[in-house]
Amino acid sequence: MHARIIKTGFVLLALLAIVVGVQLYLTEPTPPRETISTTSALSTPPSASPVNAPAPVAPKHEENPLAYYAAMGSSLGERPESLDGTAVDGELKADANGQLIVSPGVRQVFDYFLTTIGEEDFETVKARLAHHINRHLPPEAAQQAWRLFGQYMGAKEAISNLPSHDGTSASMRNVVAQRRALRQSWFDAEANDAFFGLENAYDEFQLSRREIMESTNLPEAEQQARLTSLTNALPHTLQKMVTATQAPVAVQHKVEQLREQGTSESEIRALREQQFGPEAADRLAQLDQRKAQWEQQYTAYQQQRQTIIDSGMATQDREAEIQRLRERLFDDSEIRRVEALDRIGQN
Template identity: 30%
Template sequence: MRKAVLAAAVAAFGAAALAMTSLGSQPAEPAAAPSPAPAASQVGTEVDGGAQGRGERLLIDAELRRLFDYHLSSQGERSLDAIIALVERDLDARLSPAAAAEAKRLFRRYLDFKRALIALDADPALKGDAPATARARLDAMRKLRRQFFSADEDQALFGWEDRYDDDALARIQLQQDGTLDAREKQRRLAELDAALPPEMLAARQQPVQFIALDQSVQAARAAGADDAAVFRMRAANVGEAAAARLAALDRDEAAWRGRIEQYRQSLAAIRADAALDETARTAAIERLQAAGFSAEERLRLKAYE
């Protein structure tokens, strides 16, 4: 679990830069009216984050950044110009004209920051998972942010994430400290827990809770529990709304596995067909993939072949 936290904490800007790589290289396009239909990857989701104002002034907070990131996550499915137009339309719908204009200017600076992350991520001195490298990477990212945002803006947009990442890195460094015995490590971990605000402590513990719940569900299914019993188990632990979302994920995963199994059978038949030469076999496989999967889903097929 801590390894997963490390990956999230120490590569905070790396993933963001990777997602925004095309921002630095994509040629300008004519402004396009945003489509009201969601991107394929966002079907079934709700817009994350939000935008609020106090009169004519914009309230800058982490929710606003989450709104930006939600729309930017469709990069690759939509052009950058289309995403910008969609963000601006969303801001206009949520805010007064003056506050919306302020938010649009902030969004443009946020895009500039994302572009700058691309160059930072290419620095070989900042690659690797060692705690010292992770600290250098986080510090470099925060220094870069100061080129685009005021101190107040930076704190409002990134303050919660910074504290979470610092806590995660402190825990990793503590666990890797060979000079401390297990008892001392537990004592210091408890001190770190006590120093966190309750909502951040809950967020840090939530992945552990879901992993434990998933293990319990797997054991229950192995013992013969049906979907209704699993729902009741989940609802008792994380609430009915979360249990319903997990049940929907189960159904989606089952449907995906069913499609994969059908694909595997058809793929095996094509590969075993002695009447096909290599060119015809390749064409048949491409037709099979195109008929059964979207462009995004076909990227996942490589893991199953």
């Protein structure tokens, strides 16, 4: 169970602290590990509600995209390594009439499968999701969930094209307003509230918090009092989420500081074990090791790749040599990630 906690960054907070925090406070949205194509999702905002909206345009070879991808998903092998030992987040439910119940859990299901982008291509991710949808919902509700997924991907793509903020609270508030307007154009009120209600409340909390912190004319004691009052005014559920969000971030910052000071890994493990328990501490240590190995391997690849680029080879020969280098150093799932990182580095 601790492994699941580490995998999702605390499941209850995946929709808030990680997604919202990154989108809101970095100067640009975090690039995905692999560019996501939403060809089979909606490409323009729907004019009807998500449940009753017309289905996305199907691939030419298939009139029923859900059936096509579900069939593909049923023949896939083992799940990606990052999902080992985990259960699908969220839930898919239908009412007594076989209609989809639109809830935050539906978005959690979508996000669970989307976390593997980079390990698997988007077509495979869609196939696994479609298979899961078909197994857990009656036919009409399954089609509604699939259309809602298309709208979700379309909205994500549209939001990713918005201009970034300049770091000020006023600019951030403008960006948030644009995101909300886009979501309202893609989803009806029910789905918008289910998918983004807590996120919107968290946005407002963080914006108000930033505005207080930017008030340089406030004495420090008054500033802290206002921040405390702001947190205390949150609904109890959101208060718990904010507190839980701050804990792992604070520990990670502490770990980084300790490493800069030359603290031993045994002391860092003791800190993590005290905060999260022994199983989670083991998992984090393993992730640290894998991250270090990956960074070392990718750095070596970058150096060899640059040598090939500087060699003066013809473009076609150069690309073929780089591809052979990737195949020699990485497995299939890692190659997709390397290709995505190379594309990002070229932009």
